[in-house]
Amino acid sequence: EDQVTQSPEALRLQEGESSSLNxxxxxxxxxxxxxxxxxxxxGPEFLFTLYSAGEEKEKERLKATLTKKExxxxxxxxxxxxxxxxxxxxxxxxxxxxxxxxxxxxLTVKP
Amino acid sequence: EAQVTQNPRYLITxxxxxxxxxxxxxxxxxxxxxxxxxxxxGLRQIxxxxxxxVTDKGDVPEGYKVSRKEKRNFPxxxxxxxxxxxxxxxxxxxxxxxxxxxxxxxxxxxxL
Numbered sequence: 319e320d321q322v323t324q325s326p327e328a329l330r331l332q333e334g335e336s337s338s339l340n341x342x343x344x345x346x347x348x349x350x351x352x353x354x355x356x357x358x359x360x361g362p363e364f365l366f367t368l369y370s371a372g373e374e375k376e377k378e379r380l381k382a383t384l385t386k387k388e389x390x391x392x393x394x395x396x397x398x399x400x401x402x403x404x405x406x407x408x409x410x411x412x413x414x415x416x417x418x419x420x421x422x423x424x425l426t427v428k429p
Numbered sequence: 430e431a432q433v434t435q436n437p438r439y440l441i442t443x444x445x446x447x448x449x450x451x452x453x454x455x456x457x458x459x460x461x462x463x464x465x466x467x468x469x470x471g472l473r474q475i476x477x478x479x480x481x482x483v484t485d486k487g488d489v490p491e492g493y494k495v496s497r498k499e500k501r502n503f504p505x506x507x508x509x510x511x512x513x514x515x516x517x518x519x520x521x522x523x524x525x526x527x528x529x530x531x532x533x534x535x536x537x538x539x540x541l
Binding site (some may be wrong): 322348350352354359360361362363364367403407409413416417418419420421422 | 433460462464469470471472473474477478479485487488500519520526527529530531532533534535
C-alpha cells in the first residue's frame with residue numbers, strides 16, 4: 319500500500335535554530351513529491367515539487383531534497399512567520415490524479 | 430485573481446439532509462479534486478477529475494458523489510450525510526493533474 323509518513327508530528331524551534339522535517343514514502347512509481355504549507359484555517363499552499371532522487375529546490379529559508387525513500391524540508395534560521403503545518407504529498411505514475419498526503423509536521427518558531 | 434472558491438464555508442446540517450458543496454476555479458485547470466481533513470488523519474482524497482466528464486475515486490469516496498459537467502466547476506454532493514462526514518473539506522485544482530495544487534479556503538461541515 320502506498321504510504322507517506324511525516325516526522326516529527328510537531329517541532330518547536332527558537333528563532334534562528336535550523337532543523338529538518340522528514341517525509342518518507344513507500345510508493346511504487348512515484349511521479350512527484352510535493353511540499354505544502356498550511357496556516358490555521360486556510361487551505362494548503364504549494365511550496366515545492368521534486369521529481370527525481372538528488373533533486374533540490376530552495377525558496378528563502380526553505381530547502382527541499384529528495385532521495386529514493388524520503389524527502390527533507392530543511393529550514394535555515396527560521397523566523398516566527400515560518401510557523402505553520404508543513405505537508406508532503408505523493409502523486410503516482412500508475413494512477414494519474416491520485417494523491418496521498420502525509421499527516422503533516424506542525425512547526426512552531428518562538429522569538 | 431487566480432482562485433478556487435468553495436461554498437458554503439461553514440455548514441451545520443442534520444443526518445440525511447442532502448447537501449452540495451460547490452467548488453469553482455478561474456484558472457482554466459483541467460484537474461480538480463476533493464479532500465477531507467480530519468485531526469490525526471491528514472488530508473484524504475475523496476474524488477478527483479482529470480477533465481470534464483471524467484471522474485474517479487480517491488481513497489475515501491463512500492457517501493459522496495461528484496460531477497464535472499463544466500471545466501470550472503466540481504461540486505461535492507452528500508446525498509444522505511451522516512455524523513462521520515463531519516470534517517473540513519478542501520477543493521483543489523491544477524493544470525493537468527501535475528500535483529501543484531491550488532486549494533480553496535475550505536468548507537467546515539458539521540452533521541448532527
